Amino acid sequence: MASTLALAGCVAADEEADELIAAATDATSLDAMLKRRISGEPLAWITGTTRFCGLILQVRSGVYVPRWQSETLARTAAGLLPARGTAVDLCTGSGAIAAVMQAARPEARVVATEIDPLAAGCARANGIEVLIGDLDDVLPTELVGTVDVMTGVVPYVPADAMHLLPRDVLAYEPRTALDGGPTGLEVVTRTVDHSTKWMAPGGWLLLEVGGGQYTEVEQLFRRAGYGQIQILEDGDGDPRAVCGRHEFAE
Ligand SMILES: C[S@@+](CC[C@H](N)C(=O)[O-])C[C@H]1O[C@@H](n2cnc3c(N)ncnc32)[C@H](O)[C@@H]1O
Structure with a gap:
């Protein structure tokens, strides 16, 4: 075989x-x-x-399969989450990142969002509290200003580069999981902009990026008021995520 x-x-x-x-x-x-x-x-x-x-x-048929390249982001996020803190995982898919944070911090509140009901059902089967809707639109207002860690492996492939993905990915995996719009950074940009209202003082934002996007995304983070920026590498040593801490003006 x-x-x-x-x-x-x-x-x-x-x-x-x-x-x-x-x-x-x-x-x-x-x-x-x-x-x-x-x-x-x-x-x-x-x-x-x-x-x-x-x-x-x-992982149910039709749901994005979590990639090993996202494991550094998940582990880093779990490490930054206080024991009884609050985390939000946007675009959770099967709930992989949220599940890692919840497993590491059983007493923390971990909330996820997902636009695809099929994926949301899968995340629920993995024990995750999921709200179905667009990005952060469906988060409860009680979370404003309380989030210690926000994560997102949001779609980031530029629309005109979708055809370069491996044939099997294109044939099987949902386009909504991957297509980040004309620049690739449409959802990433929205996420950075929307994130600040949810952040607790000193809260962390961690977003996955594709090859070469990290310099532009670092600038998005800085413009939104994030500092202590780190570029996280995946297991192959490739830049794979941007992580920053929200800094409030004195
Ligand atoms: C690249 S997958 C990542 C899934 C999961 N975080 C992981 O790492 O396995 C992106 C996910 O975002 C969802 N998604 C796409 N656009 C969304 C949006 N605007 N709001 C919420 N979820 C969205 C897709 O349905 C898909 O499940």
Whole structure:
């Protein structure tokens, strides 16, 4: 099976074969799963789960699969969240980032938003409190000025670069999860601008970015009043997220 997967272009063929075997109930279902994987369908949709920061998360068919490249952002956010603090994860998808924060800080309040009801249902199945709607529109007003950590792996691929994504991503994963508008930074810019009203004094904002976007996003952070800016690298050492602390004028 591993050699079939390798021939189909799966990079981690041995591990994928193990996961498919573990998820299959019998030889017939294993064969059907293998066919789906060879056609390019995400492994997590076939097995129904994925591993993220050591957590096993449910991922339903049609929902963006959390990427290992987002793990540094998730772990950093969890580390910045006070034990009984408040966190918001915008565009939560399956709830991966929110789940990491909640697991690390069980007594914290972690609230997420998501525009796609299918993804929101998946995040709820992962134990996350999710509000369905656009970005921060649906957050309760009681959270104004109280958020210690806000995270977002929001769509950031420029519309005219969407065709450069891997073929399987384009064929299967939802465009709304990826397309960041003409510049790629439409949702990121809105997030930075809207974030400040929710921040507790000294609250942290962490947003994932694509290759080369971090300098522009750092400027967006600075203009919105964020300091102590760090560029977080993913496991490959590539710049992957911008993190900053909201600084109130004295
Ligand atoms: C790149 S995925 C990231 C999901 C999750 N944070 C993760 O890392 O696995 C972006 C998610 O944002 C959702 N989304 C896109 N635009 C949105 C918006 N304006 N408001 C709320 N959610 C949105 C998509 O449905 C998708 O689930």
